[in-house]
Amino acid sequence: MSDRRLATSILVGKAVLGAFRLRRDPGAMLIRPFQSIDPYPLYERIRALGKVVPSKLGMLLVTDYELCNAVLRDPAYGVAPNAEVGQPDPKVGGMVDPLSDSFLFRDPPDHGRLRHVVSPLFTPRAMHDRRARIEAVVDDFLDQLAGREEFDLVGEFAARVPIKIICDLLGVPDAEHRRMIHWGTVLATSIDGMGSMAQVREWRATLRELNAFLAERIAEHRAEPNDDVIGRMLADGSMAEDDLLATAGLLLAAGFETTVNLIGNGVLAMLANPAVRQRLVDDPSATDTIVEEILRLDPPIQYTARMALPGGQARLAGRPVPTGRVIVLLTAAANRDPAVFGDPHRFDPDRPNAREHLTFSSGVHYCLGAGLARMEGAIALRALFRRFPDLRVGGTVRRHPSRAVRGPLHLPVRVTARHPAAIG
Numbered sequence: 001m002s003d004r005r006l007a008t009s010i011l012v013g014k015a016v017l018g019a020f021r022l023r024r025d026p027g028a029m030l031i032r033p034f035q036s037i038d039p040y041p042l043y044e045r046i047r048a049l050g051k052v053v054p055s056k057l058g059m060l061l062v063t064d065y066e067l068c069n070a071v072l073r074d075p076a077y078g079v080a081p082n083a084e085v086g087q088p089d090p091k092v093g094g095m096v097d098p099l100s101d102s103f104l105f106r107d108p109p110d111h112g113r114l115r116h117v118v119s120p121l122f123t124p125r126a127m128h129d130r131r132a133r134i135e136a137v138v139d140d141f142l143d144q145l146a147g148r149e150e151f152d153l154v155g156e157f158a159a160r161v162p163i164k165i166i167c168d169l170l171g172v173p174d175a176e177h178r179r180m181i182h183w184g185t186v187l188a189t190s191i192d193g194m195g196s197m198a199q200v201r202e203w204r205a206t207l208r209e210l211n212a213f214l215a216e217r218i219a220e221h222r223a224e225p226n227d228d229v230i231g232r233m234l235a236d237g238s239m240a241e242d243d244l245l246a247t248a249g250l251l252l253a254a255g256f257e258t259t260v261n262l263i264g265n266g267v268l269a270m271l272a273n274p275a276v277r278q279r280l281v282d283d284p285s286a287t288d289t290i291v292e293e294i295l296r297l298d299p300p301i302q303y304t305a306r307m308a309l310p311g312g313q314a315r316l317a318g319r320p321v322p323t324g325r326v327i328v329l330l331t332a333a334a335n336r337d338p339a340v341f342g343d344p345h346r347f348d349p350d351r352p353n354a355r356e357h358l359t360f361s362s363g364v365h366y367c368l369g370a371g372l373a374r375m376e377g378a379i380a381l382r383a384l385f386r387r388f389p390d391l392r393v394g395g396t397v398r399r400h401p402s403r404a405v406r407g408p409l410h411l412p413v414r415v416t417a418r419h420p421a422a423i424g
């Protein structure tokens with residue numbers, strides 16, 4: 001598609017969205033051009049309309065926990081790239097997009113073949129072996145904040161931890177972390193679809209840079225084999241060059257853009273719930289359930305989508321779904337389904353089923369990095385509040401400019417300065 005047609009289609013798409021938004025179509029309300037401060041009241045409005053809510057934009061919206069879970073596990077549905085607004089693919093000549101070209105957006109059997117190459121690196125055992133390293137990285141970044149009374153919690157802590165960990169796994173040097181942050185933000189924002197040609201240009205430039213960067217890393221690994229993630233993909237020998245680029249890019253982007261927001265959302269949740277925050281500091285055995293409740297109540301990824309595959313087998317709430325129909329699964333809303341989670345809007349660290357949330361999806365695409373994210377979140381949050389017991393918001397919180405990705409982009413905080421020697 002030419003850029004002129006792409007630009008026209010973006011404009012038409014925005015006009016259609018605007019028109020349907022005026023008519024309060026629930027799908028158009030969800031796809032908003034401005035950042036949403038609090039999407040949860042909207043999810044409740046959609047829930048009140050029924051378990052399956054049709055949008056004039058063509059998709060069906062689902063907030064019901066059981067239905068979301070069932071669709072995610074049903075082989076009659078496949079992944080749905082650019083699904084929300086039926087936008088054309090903005091990619092040009094030979095670019096590899098770590099999101100739409102990776103196994104995140106492939107259906108079985110291709111999906112399993114590619115996932116299988118890297119999944120051994122994310123087993124519980126492999127994660128256990130990483131724990132000490134994550135603790136050391138977290139302590140080091142906290143040490144670097146010693147003596148400071150104000151800092152940006154995201155830029156100077158929450159983003160640094162997962163970037164360091166995933167870059168270590170992929171053999172990416174520290175000097176490159178800053179570029180990663182920029183690439184990650186551009187890619188994460190692209191999940192919502194393109195809002196302007198300026199965004200398309202920035203996204204293309206990012207893909208070019210990222211592709212070139214990863215191609216260099218792959219070439220280095222070919223010259224000097226080692227046993228990190230890229231080394232393992234090369235040793236497996238089954239992946240085409242584009243799959244190598246897409247998988248490495250997916251791990252990089254998925255590995256930090258989400259976990260940064262888990263830590264950021266977790267900090268906001270602890271500041272809003274001082275008793276839980278105290279428990280996080282005092283009782284190490286409570287950390288894991290507190291993290292699950294953060295993941296349930298304020299997920300870094302708010303929704304995903306699936307599409308009814310050819311074959312006529314897809315059903316939803318007992319009714320057949322036509323091939324190609326897109327289902328938007330509002331997993332962040334499903335996490336607050338009162339039929340599954342009692343008093344669903346309350347932060348309850350003793351909730352027995354908190355771990356059943358759909359924040360990491362369900363079925364074959366269940367997040368490969370869930371164990372790593374949980375561990376990073378738990379270690380980072382506990383160490384942060386132990387180190388800075390009086391941490392508080394110190395300025396205006398700016399949120400991620402995305403609808404699908406939720407978390408603070410800048411979170412200025414204040415603490416009472418302590419020096420490493422004074423820290424027990």
Ligand code: HEM
Nearest residue numbers: 103104254255258259262300304360361365367368369373
């Ligand atoms: C709190 C942090 C995280 C959240 C909320 C999260 C969320 C998700 C979700 C919702 C999906 C599935 C999307 C769908 O079904 O359409 C997914 C897939 C994936 N995630 Fe995560 N993720 C997180 C951290 C990580 C980390 C640390 C990694 C590390 C490498 C990672 C790697 C992946 C990969 C490779 C997939 C694709 C799985 C597949 O398609 O089979 N994620 N993640």
